[in-house]
Amino acid sequence: MFITDWTTMDDKYVSKLSPTVDFWAGMYLVIIAVLSILGNAAVLASAAHRLTSLKAPELLTVNLALTDMGMALSMYPLSIASAFNHAWIGGDASCLYYGLMGMIFSVTSIMTLAVMGMIRFLVTGSPPETGLRFQRRTVCVVITGIWLYAVLWALLPLFGWGSYGPEPFGFACSIAWTGYGKSLNHFTFIIAMSILCTFLPSLVIVFTYFGIAWKLHRVYKSIQRNDFQYGNIEKKITFMAVSITLGFLTAWTPYVVVSFWSMFHYQEQDHLDPFIALLPCLFAKSATMYNPFIYFIFRRTAWHKLLHLHRLGLCCSCRVCFPGEEPKMTIKMVDISECTITRDKTLAGVTTGTSEI
Template identity: 75%
Template sequence: MHDKYMSKLSPTVDFWAGMYLVIIAVLSVLGNAAVLVSTARRLAFLKAPELLTVNLAVTDIGMALSMYPLSIASAFNHAWIGGDVSCLYYGLMGMIFSITSIMTLAVMGTVRYLVTGSPPKTGIKFQRRTISIVISGIWLYAGLWALFPLLGWGSYGPEPFGLACSIDWTGYGQSVNHSTFIMTLSILCTFLPCLVVFFTYFGIAWKLHRAYQSIQSKDFQCGNVEKKITLMAVLISLGFFIAWTPYVAVSFWSMFHPQEQDHMTPFITLLPCLFAKSSTVYNPFIYFIFQRTLWHELPQIQRLLFCCSHQVSSPAKEAKLEGKRVKDETCVGLMGISGKQSGSEIISLG
């Protein structure tokens, strides 16, 4: 066994890190499996944007099943199991699932921003086939980036604490090859998707705020509903970014301070990695919490958002909307929700 694959942590820390990963793995598998089962039960009524929520659950459960067992076994073994081959596998899986997750979040935000505020009949609509093609493109994009280190651009290597593998961040200043790969990867697969998520979700929150402000009737009393919808979108996005920010920060620090990395204790480098793995647990809990609370308020949301779209309609359309659509369809333009949809479909906002 090479020294680089030996744990730099004490056996006690390795044991508790392994126990932590066991808990994270179990919660991730159970939570995301529940999301997949829930969506499968209403597959016939599943809206196109909800496929992105399903894809996010698939990436989370895929990471838990394909990566965590190897980390857990290595932690209990006090050394990385499998050597170079398993290290490449682990780095490859980590790249695929992490890039797929962040790109899915970026596409989610973009789709929901385009749909929010669109008229029910003439606004932007996304078909299942379109979203399926986009999801396929996301997986291909992530797979391409994951293959680059195997083809010679960049490389995978063990983490400083010795119990995980990822991109070799410390090689940034060692060659142009590593430098160009890491910077390009950081821009195209981290910073730009984060900016997209940030601006689209805040754009959604602003549109919702404007819509609620435009309604003067006190009968709706929907301020609390507005807060819940905005909070749900923010939590789903921030849960991922908060989990991964410490890891990215430490990785970038090691990029620009390779000589000082030896002075950083292995335990400090372990914590961000463990915290990042918790990102696979957040979404299922957010999904079911808001599914339960928003289900009871769905009629109120529908009335409110219908009136928002109703106010910007022409007088002729207003008459038709009042006479027919309110009774038969109760269209809700801002969220793309029809009266026939279940409350859980609101979760696709995230």
């Protein structure tokens, strides 16, 4: 049952926004929650349908979908109800729960994105059979390590290093950023957590995806076959890398900026407009909505086709045939079913075969 008498509540849990703003914020979160659940459900359904044929790196995509789904199911309903209530529901206990879940899922998400980028960077450009490969067991161990790492950081405030508290606008909870200047305990926790759970993974995400675009640019530049339309390929790869990195930065950078402002200006916390504090939090929550769409769509279209094209370019070579002969080709490191030969060019009575997707 929602609370109607806000005067009986702890002031820190009463929304600092107007009821109208709270209502529309709640509606926004409803939309984000629905789209997040549907998008991640699509990824999980696709993975379940072909569970036995999933490649090892794809398990990270599944883990990301589980993380985003968990956040949407375990956190958003409480935040939505509190927004419509114009006050946080549940007091200290639910605030601790919300902050704990937020820390676990946020750290798991960013670390999954970072590991996904590293694996794709290492695999990109490698020969299909002799290059670097990751086993499913290895990736499962990495995923387990990610979850343990996130749970460890989430539990530390419960054991006295750092703390959780309400956001400035009143209907969400997170790390108590304003404790930065109040004690050495909070100072060391926030600095360590910011470096190891935010800055380093963010740098990995940015550099690995741009590194992927750079490596593929070099690969296709070295292949002298005009049939592969290098310009369009490079644009697709670059667009994918930029979309992923910008999507992540768009969601989290505003929240990090405001959080760090709160850290270094904790004495001026009362002067921070609650509405300004609300907007970055809403942007950050949108990450659970578009992460699945970015990875699901690109995996099924550009990424899958371009890696397939990469293998064809590296591994299939065709020999010149005379009229009346079937085109002959030599296959290196790929199955013959991956290459299709067509005879479409005849010059001076000589027919040549061209690879195509």
